[in-house]
Amino acid sequence: MFVLAKLQDVVRIPPWLFDKSLNEAIAEELNRKLANRVLYSVGLCIALHDVLSLEESFILPGDGASHTKTVFRYTVFRPYVDEVLTGRIKSCSNDGVQVSLGFFDDIVIPPTSLQQPARFDEAEQVWVWEYDNGKHSLFMDPGEEVRFRVAAETFTDTTPAGPELTTADPAAPAADPAQTQQRKTPYVITATINEPGLGLLSWWSNLG
Template identity: 30%
Template sequence: MHWRVILKDTVRVPPHRFGEPLEKVVMEILQQTYEGVMDKDVGMVVAITDVKEIGVGRIIMGDGASYHDVVFEALTYRPELNEVVLGEVVEVVSFGSFVRVGPLDALLHISQVMDDYVSYDEKKGALVGKETGKTLKEGDKVRARVVSVSLKRDYRGKIG
């Protein structure tokens, strides 16, 4: 599920950027620092949407940069257990398929694809039901339930 969250951090503004508008510089630094980052508490940061507050800068001896306490808004994606999600199959392998769910890829294990014996057809690059003949291939849209989540910092995480 996508969330809008308010976060706080201290941003280092390098001296060569002092002449530029502070709001623009802080926004760019936050985007470079946070977008695409996984955090176990807030999930994956999809976008920094707004800088709410920028504190007065501090200069630390030995470093010419200014440090500002900032409050900002971010759009994040955090999958919840038992959440039903819509996704697109991005890869099919012998043990299941990978489904793009928001900004993340989730594993759809071969045993959970359908109520049928499923085998991997290497020629078609698809999972095929033995009795029904139904197939699951790259590009198919699917609805799935999140049954396991493992989110770790500096790692893309795992969704099952």
């Protein structure tokens, strides 16, 4: 679930951190910059593990901060495909089930990856497993613990882009770039529970 990613960056240390040791100041700045941030094709950054090397620091003209090229290792959340994890159901919709690990919420179980046969209960807004040919309706209520297998991962580049050229009606209102950016999710895990032993933990304790 967690891996060490070897990264490189030029770390800017502002003057008010000069009273700290270089390693301590760099660690503070790297965690401030990266913690809880998704790096494209790397994963969700959790915390700095260690600093591997530092090059000579320099100060740019007109900037009182120091700049140091740094090679370091960062603890990253990025489960491998087929890894089995346990989380809690955050919500259900016609599009599937959203699962949370507490620190990461972008885990989606599509309808086709649920225990089958399954149906969406519009009144309760939850998915239901029709166990034993419909003799038992097992509800997937929010807050319940669920065991799932990672089926795929999707990274989306959310780097802000420049204005797009368009031939649309100039009188039409322009799209808000900020709103367009907010709709993007940088890292999504697609999961499945359509296997024996997967799904709500309570199912298997009760069925056993």
